[in-house]
Amino acid sequence: MNRRSSAPKLTSRIPTFHKKAPEVRPKTAEVKERFLPAPAVRSPFTDAAGAEATPRLTAPRTFSESYLTASPRPALRPDRGPNQRLPDQRGTRTEPEPEEEEVEEESGESRVYTGEEERTPREEESDEEDERTSEAEGITEEQPPWENKTLEHEAKEFQSSSTEPESQSEGESEGPKTQTLEPGQRQEIEDSSELAPPETGAAAPPETRAPPETGAAAPPETGAAAPPETGAPPETGAPPETGAGAPTETGGAAPPETGAGAPSAEKTEKSWSCCSLLLRGLGPLLLLLFVGFSQHLWLYGLPRSMAQLSAQLHLHWLQGVAPESEPCSSHCRVSLVESLPHGLYPSAPSSLESIAQSWLRLLDRANHSVDVAAFYVTLRSADHNPTDAQGRLVFEKMKSLISRGVSLRVSVNAPQTQTEDTEELKDAGAAVREVNLSALTGGIIHTKLWAVDQRHLHVGSANMDWRSLTQVKEVGLAVEDCSCLAQDVSRVFEVYWTVGGANGSLPPYWPARLSALSSAQNPLHLKFNGVPARVYLSSAPPQLSTRGRTDDLAAILSVMEDAQQFIHVSVMDFIPEDQFSKPPRFWPPLDSALRSAACSRGLKVRLLVSCWPHSPSAMFVYLQSLLVLTRPPLSCDLHVRVFTVPSTPEQMKIPFARVNHAKFMVTDRVLYIGTSNWSGDYFSQTAGVGLVVNQSESETRLETLRTQADQVFNRDWTSQYSTDLRVDQSHTCPMVQT
Template identity: 55%
Template sequence: MRRKEPTSGRSRDTPVRRSSRLQPDRVGEQVSREPQSLRGSHVADILSPRESIRAHRKQVKPAKDPSPSPPRGSSQSSEEAEAHEDSGQTVLERDTALLPQPNIEWEVVKDKRARLQVLETSQPRSTKARPQMERRTTASSQGRVENETFALGQQSRAGIAARSKAATMKKADSSKSQAGAPQKWAKRLPYRSVLGFLLFFLILGFVCWFAWKHGNPGSFLGLAGYEAWRWSNFPKLWNAVEECSSQCSLVLVESIPSTLDYETLTPHHPSIYQAWMNLLDGANSSVEIAAFYFTLRDSDVHVEDPSSKQGKAVFESLRALPSRGVKLSIAVNSPQFSQYDTDELARHGADVRYVDMKNLTGGILHTKIWVVDRKHIFVGSANMDWRSLTQVKELGAVLYNCSCLARDLHRIFAIYRILGKDGASIPPKWPADLAAKSGLTHPLKLQLNGTGGQLYLSSSPPALCSSGRTSDLTAILSTIEDAEDFVYIAVMDYEPQCTFCKPKRFWPVIDDALRTAACERRVKVRLLISCWKHSHPAMFVFLDSLRVLSYEPLHCPIEVKLFVVPSEGEQPPIPYAHVNHNKYMVTDRIAYIGTSNWSEDYFTRTAGVGLVVNQSEASAGTPGQTLRQQLEKVFIRDWDSPYVQPLSKHWECSRK
């Protein structure tokens, strides 16, 4: 066969495929739609698609290009492809300049309507990747460029929508997490509620304990005087209570004036002067004294008297205490007749408090107590006066190594110290730290000189009695009521009336108790009352009303006598001397030693203290004798002494 010569061109008679015949028409349509500025540059791409595909395959490896390949049937040289890429890049940049550039990544999908898919995890592409993306555009028609531009806009909008959807989902997740937070907190709520309730009950328990320990909050103002809030005292809140000594030594002490001849009379007891000096010599840390007044030197009478020697010795020992490192605290009635002693003691380091009882209760501070080292105490009738040691008949008791009773007596002294502050007032309730550790219903059970006994401290007036403290009047009445055989009383003044009231009024409280004991229970009652020039005439009328009960038809066992201390005509006379100043009572069961005279004023307005000792369970033959037995013998000695006169002669002793 004869081979035909190839021709460079194609004859019009030569048959042409349908695709080839239709291609010029489509190309013409696309060229007509293309803008004028792009027609010349894209003609070669449209007429030779196969060269374009070959050039594209040389530059981009098919394995790495996931984009769809251009349609078959076009060819283009590599130079024309590069020119097409440059021109295409220009068109894409110009068409997409007005659209936002999302972070997108192209992916082939089967759905023809969605050629592209936006992935949220895509990273921004660099400008070097744009030619590869532009090579994926179809070179078969110029309209494909517009379609791709439109698709790019759709993709951009899809990216924005995807990002807004992601942001919406993120907000929803955050709102869910916030909504879940209360649920988690609600799960923890029961535990927090339990802890809150435990904390509440803990605070409530502390408040209840504090109120029980320190009393009414209205009384806290007085604690400053008690020094209960110092840092050094806070460990005491949880420290164990110090055990007190139960083996106490008790000594009955007296002052016998030189004008009384007691050498032949028994019993004899140590002097109050010697007891005071022993307490001062043995003091190691503190000495606390409450007294009506301080006149240990004879400077108050401006006369030197030889009998003041003992008082001066006591004063010198008191003045030397601060220099020895012993704290001296004093509570004294205000105003004082003479402040020479207290002022000088204060200059040498003593802490002196003046208690204006007249302003507080309408009475005076008539207490006479000592507390030494919170271990030893003195309670009795003796004032801090040089006459109480040599010129006045006094009686008291000293207890050694009796810390329980000493700490209880210190609480009474602390109340005086509180009232001695400037602007002090009596609180509605005293702090619990000052509560009594002994009383009528809860006495201390101790060994006194080897003999068991029950004892407690009483105080007056009731306004100065802290929680649990038995009032002095109650202690006296209960002692009288407890008597079964006898009641012996030795006091300076006995007046069933309010002596210092204006107008005076009848007060038969103690008087009725004595009448009842004598006339109803047939208890023998004896009263030994002092008679001197300061005795009130009305007192003898009341005493006579008791004495007449012994006459027919009652025959009540009541006896009254007067005790007179002779003065022997001293010149010049010593004021407020030569008197029986005793204030005690003894029954067949109980011994009572107090600091008050027996009238209403001393139990309702005036401050005083009483010591009550019950050793009735001890046998009568106890060696060393009990306090009750000793006190009974003292009363019998004075009752039978030559210094006693019948009540009918009261006018003689009261005028001297």
Template identity: 40%
Template sequence: MIVERKMRHMNPSIMIIFLIYLLTYVFGAFDLNTDSTDVISCSASLVESIPENLTYPAGSISHPSTYKALSKLIDKATHTIEIASFYWTLRRADIYNDSSAWQGEDIFNKLIIAGRNRSINLRIVQNIENKRLPNKDTRILAKEAFAKVRSLNVAKFLGSGILHTKMWLIDRTHFYVGSANLDWRSLTQVKEMGAVIYNCPALANDMGKLFDIYWYMAAADSIPKPWPKQYDTQINSKTPMELSLNDNKYDVYISSSPPPFCTASRTIDIDAIVKIINSAKKFVYIAVMDYSTAVEFSYPHIYWPVIDDALRNVSFTKGIKIRLLGSAWAHTKPTMFNFLKSLQALNGARKADIQVKMFHVPAFTPDQARIPYARVNHNKYMVTDSTGYIGTSNWSADYFISTAGLGLIFKPSQTQQKKTNMRQQLEDTFLRDWNSKYSKNI
């Protein structure tokens, strides 16, 4: 009442100022301080799977293991664990009886304990199963950990395609995105790269919108046109979120594919990749298992040089250094060498500086050689002099046209870098592999 009487006799201008300060005090609705301390503060780390017996020289850069990161995420959960995955084979019984499967089995058991004993709500969206990938694990989780499981049939909507995403989302506060499948081999027998973000609900909720799209589509009969507003985002390549990660400032956003699964406000994955390539000033380093300039998994096999053209253009016209590290293993498609040799053939023409190598993960024991679909560099990332990109997709047309996948894009500020930033760490990781004894010229 006293405040009300005073306001009646106030000058209108003074009254407006008084109201602003009152609202600021009571609701925190206005932030009159534009200092850098207003940037949302989170923590983050690159995480990596290094196959058993694969070693680097002393002093080489290293990161926390994928296994430890996923274990930590499960332990942090207080109410919800949401996972989007291609397939599930965390138990050795599904693949091959090898002692290195213990890490995958431990993650599997932690999920059962989380759902059954800790009352954590488990929600899983997986690619629709088939005879080769029957997803026995999720049936066990549904029964023993009360997990809610949905299977997404991308081909039902697009004629072809799969859910290839690898996402963990915890309490809509922490998340993992990267190349590691829900497979014990992805923890101990396959080389993987990912990122984990902690205590970042603003960005995790945006990731949650993508999970919600998968969850919806797994039960839908058609793709919404347009998508309801609840799936919209304000975080994209034009308006990235400004974050402080480990005391360094970044512009961050999440890209997605395929385009029909994206709202109009979401940056499409292939658009993000091309933009990052085009914005490079000095170099583009790429580590990806498969590289192709065509549609590979559906007919007809259409030529699709979107990424290839971008790489050729920036190198030929601006002299950008291109280094591409593919993967050589038993299942490398022969045509991949044609595409890569064609790209490298431009090297030396005008300003073009393009080199290609293949990374080989050897089997050091007979048992390792017998593990199916293992001992491979499964990375899917890119780093330039300004930006880091960690994705879930291989680089052929199918993954961007008809496959569900994600990309995490982070661009550190050029000033006030208090510690070695994630982009620099990703660059150092690439150079470690590029210069290692496991990389050979194509």
């Protein structure tokens, strides 16, 4: 209201504020110097959450270049001091401030003066600005709310008590209610709590600490419920706070953490102790997992997809470490078997069991499964040759397995040129799988093995061919009641079965369920016909050798290295080159091993090779180079002979027959029986196996497999069918057309 107005106006007692037109007045520097800033006093109060907090600074309204006109009742400002109260506020007024207010009434209007002279609006603005500055300085001196542990303690108590509605004081409604107060109301409640100390049993005010300027000690909290309008929960568990120990606005010391603060520290300590115990328990387990995972990566490499990883973690690996359903049998019955072509040794028939008889006996003993790996299956001749009778008998016996409830699986090389027998076996219920090894390793399936019920087995040079039973000279081993070794043979068969089929491929790893059960480093300790023997199975090529499997070439070289007196070798082809590569490459491992044994170690080396129409002509040239070592001054004890199976004109018409197809080696300590010819391709690309039997530690005079095989070799070496190979001989094998 404009006080210069000449006509008096009726004024309302309700505070009203009107802006006057802006009036520019110079601001003198004396105003700031005359009025000192108000003391930086900040009264804490209890907020709605029940925790002690400090009221926020409220920026007062600033009226630039204007002043206020008021009704006869003076206007109230919320931030002017603790002695004001709102028109509707009830309570006991506190003592006025030392400075008195002078009211000058002029013509029905009132104007407020503070101090000695009138305060202009610009001075009031300056005073309010100084007040805000002093309050901000006071706040920086006091203890921050996040470091005030008393406030945290009260907040935690309120949160815990807010979940118990039954503990509210009488007069409170259902559930805690919070009333938001203006700054003036909070100050008036605080002042009234200072003037009227609580009586015994009365409700304690939410704040009992005295302002710092009074220095009065705060009365102890009695534990009574706080007034409902303050929203503070009853503090029954808190220790009494005294003026000396209570934190002040000037950064006084906080009370010790007792009551509700101690369980929190205990919980933290317990959680840390639990974590440490958990780490101690899980530490070794995590270490084992890390070591196992590292070993897995070392053995199989990093999986390239989730499918490979899931396959690597297949549960079949338990078969490699878990005990078998029944203990494997180590007391084995073993027979050295052979096939002699018709017309060979007519006056002195072999004392050994024939391969056809051993196959028929194994089929008769089959109860659950028969697994056969072979180059091909032609047990019946296409032109009904009368000498295929034994092959037909074996074929019919194989067909009858399905009707007896015995599963039959046959793994053969792909592609097959003659499929009559395999197709008929399929029709009878057998499972036949072709292995296109040429697309995987560049070789063929040249393996010849049987696994029957994982208890019996056969390994040797004989193919699943009627000619191998009557028209080709073969040597093999038939082992019965020897599940320890038969299970290892079954794992080799599973390798062929795994990579077979239309979409067969080499896996990036071999699962542990196919890992070798025997090796050169860890042979099986068995008894062959009552004589102790150390036995292991070797395999070729390296791409098909699972973990722990001894490579076939390494097995042959180790047998040669182990020999102390002699080395006798009977093999169809011996050629130190990759025979089927274009152009052929020199491959010297076996050739060098024989030279070293004869010339460096002084062993007696005897090598028996075959002569037939399919013999490589280069083989004889390489062999003649070995014979040069027999000349002085070397005079190495190394001899080579060529074995030729006699044939009639009718027998010569039989394709791929009339040949010594045996592949075995005998030393003074070890017997080796294999399925591969001795050239580089058979050990680097073609699938084959070998069986190593060491009975040198036996002191018994019983006949061993090694002695039986050596007798067979000496019979062939000294027979009329073998001839010496001479260095100056140009036509060593007349059947070979150069």
